[in-house]
Amino acid sequence: MARYNFRAVEKKWQEIWENEEIFKTRNDFTKPKFYALVEFPYPSGEGLHVGHPRPYTALDVVARKRRLEGYNVLYPMGWDAFGLPTENYAIQTKIHPAVITERNINRFREQLKSLGFSFDWSREVNTTDPAYFKWTQWIFLKLFEKGLAYKKEMPINWCPRCKIGLANEEVVDGGCERCGHEVETKVKNQWMLKITAYAERLINDLDLVDYIERVKIQQRNWIGRSEGADVTFKIKDTEESLVVFTTRPDTLFGATYMVISPEHPVLERLKERITNLPDITAYQEQARRKSEFERSQLAREKTGVQVEGLKAINPVNGEEISIWVSDYVLMSYGTGAIMAVPGHDERDWEFAKKFGLPIIEVVAGGDVTEQAYTDTETGTMVNSGFLNGLDVQTAKAKITEWLREQGLGEPKVNYKLRDWVFSRQRYWGEPIPLVHCEKCGWVPVPEEELPVRLPQVTNYEPTDTGESPLAKIRHWVETTCPKCGGYAERETDTMPQWAGSSWYFMRYTDPHNDQALASKEALNYWLPVDWYNGGMEHTTLHLLYSRFWHKFLYDLGIVPGPEPYSKRTSHGMILGENNEKMSKSRGNVVNPDDVVAEYGADTMRLYEMFIGDFEKSVPWSTDGVRGCKRFLDRVWKLMEVVKPGDAYSPELEAKMHQTIKKVSQDYEGLKFNTAIAALMTLLNEINHVGSINEAEIKAFLILLNPVAPHITEEMWEKLGFEGMLNEQSWPTWDEEKTIEQTIEIGVQINGKVRGTITVNINDPQEAAKEKVMANEAIQKALDGKTIVKEIYVPGRIYNIVVK
RNA sequence: GCCGGGGUGGCGGAAUGGCAGACGCUACGGACUUAAAAUCCGUUGGGCUACGCGCCCGUGAGGGUUCGAGUCCCUCCCCCGGCACCA
Structure with a gap:
């Protein structure tokens, strides 16, 4: 017998599979289908890493098994090819990103083919292909049409040395990934997608799918739903009021002051009345300069300034309370203002202690002079007027009802989830297909003119102002308004990498369609994906984003169900031989x-x-x-x-x-x-x-x-x-x-194995006992003892309890 | 701090409450060979031993439930991942 020549054999079968189109998926809609999906890779210049094939092989195993079980299997592969490393490499080398991308893809494809995966290569997709991103842009226009895409002033990460806006993932420990310089925040007008409009459904519909539990938990935490109430506090002697969101309306009698975020607009509106405006302005300035990094590092120590000249009225008891500004209150969550209940909130307690503010106990059970008492299970209401004597849960319901009757507040659900910052000031991404016209505002590029392609340029350097490199390509920027025919300018921001990957699994079902993102028949047959495996690092961004887009397209009647993936699993990382993460710098990469x-x-x-x-x-x-x-x-x-x-x-x-x-x-x-x-x-x-x-x-x-x-x-x-x-x-x-007729089982005396017997699986206890008692070792162990009890579990164990 | 997931031989790891360590690796011994590699066979949790009988200990630590616990319950320690002033 000749030795196994894997080189020749592997090459031979890979050629047969390819030439005879063995794994080509046919849109034969009569057979039961199975759609297996793995996250498509970013084709980096490094080539395939030994970690990539782990999930690919896993689902290849499942896909091949399903084919042998008679399913029509779709197991596709493609390229998530827009992205920063390519752009940075283009800046360095002056080679067009598309050229670099093609080179990298060719290398990746060759490497993947050498592993013999049963991908249907005829369905390959590439997010940077205009025929693909035409539909990415099309989906964006639908979002825009439905009011789910809007422009807003948002802080971005800005590296003053590189003069470039950085994505969050490019910020490492508060510094620029490329040069290490500390990152600042810079406010820019950004396109946003209103994912928060889908927050409730994104949480609730997790009940419809089979995701591994840790994925569900992480998504729920990220969306961060919390129930409470909005409560209105009037500002004394003005027409203004402050609305706060609280999960503890029951503690309203213990609200002894209010805190608003430094960015809160009421400060601007009432600045005439504020008697210490310079202090406030200085504090705002200080907060603005703090980077995200600093803010989190200094999270322990509270800072703040009282807003003098303004007082709020506690709606339950008419008490006048002071108003403070502090950066521990975030403008981006709730209403940007809180009622402070120092007796029952740790942050408020700390702040009150530092600034000598009154602390009132309204839930008995702790010692509020020592620390905030936050237990909501066992406490009883005190010092709270009509709530006295109630437990926390009952008090919450009662006060919420009361607030509603009085017109002072209403039940409210809040989410930690923020809207999706969708703009990137970069070259290598899908252009956002909008033009801005002085007269008509933001106008979508007509569908028949899609895709909006990237202009050919020779220089990808960013501008000094943090604008996209596209802003300098005047012949591309300057255009006419599709609506009025007048002068207009193209949007120069591009989409983030998450855009193309939010719907690629739909495209695989019908990848060459030029009339629609995929045919109705193909989508109805193949979706949802039956099994999607990917990394845990994509749980909160990619997975959530793509669920959002899919739900949106479901609402438009384009896809057949509310959820894109029936089942989600996740693989672990492969580390270097030294147990550290594989990386070039550590020198432990296996190719x-x-x-x-x-x-x-x-x-x-x-x-x-x-x-x-x-x-x-x-x-x-x-x-x-x-x-x-x-x-x-x-x-x-x-x-x-x-x-x-x-x-x-x-x-x-x-x-x-x-x-x-x-x-x-x-x-x-x-x-x-x-x-x-x-x-x-x-x-x-x-x-x-x-x-x-x-x-x-x-x-x-x-x-x-x-x-x-x-x-x-x-x-x-x-x-x-x-x-x-x-x-x-x-x-x-x-x-x-599968059941072995004769089997060896252990015999225990007082739970310790003292011997084994061979029994027939159907032996009654008496027959087993005969064999036990015939066993020499057991006889010895039983010698001089009294049998108290015998337990026989057929096929498992024979246990004798002795004294 | 909060939310997850984990701690089992020299290593990766197995074990519906029923003989802990399957399977693989490593190491050691043997066979084959002039020799080595490859291959094959055997041993491989620790300790004791009147070394082929047999005993004791052992799944992060300490308690508990049970005839019986790696597995279930309580308390604690450590590691990994995520979030982090979210009102």
């Missing part, structure tokens, strides 16, 4: 090309699936790779001991059924490591028996095929079996036959 060249794609795939718990991080081990290679070599050698036979042999029958069950279930449950371990155990068993018959090896090869597709196809052919392996059916198991 998949080297692994494929030395051990082959099947070994690479097998190892990545066997390496450990799929959901956890795990260090790479070159020795582990070799172990997987050895396993495949031993599988290859099975061909030397194949005997005829069209049914499982008595020696292996139970083991076969057990393994089919185990592997079938474990592939579905992300337990690839234990599925492979079961196949290894079976192989050991076969070698112990010394032979394998045709029925057995057929099943074995099909079970292994999703993980190691090349070697198993080759063996199938060499053994002269009919057709190709990928045309076969997934083996089934018979529950009855």
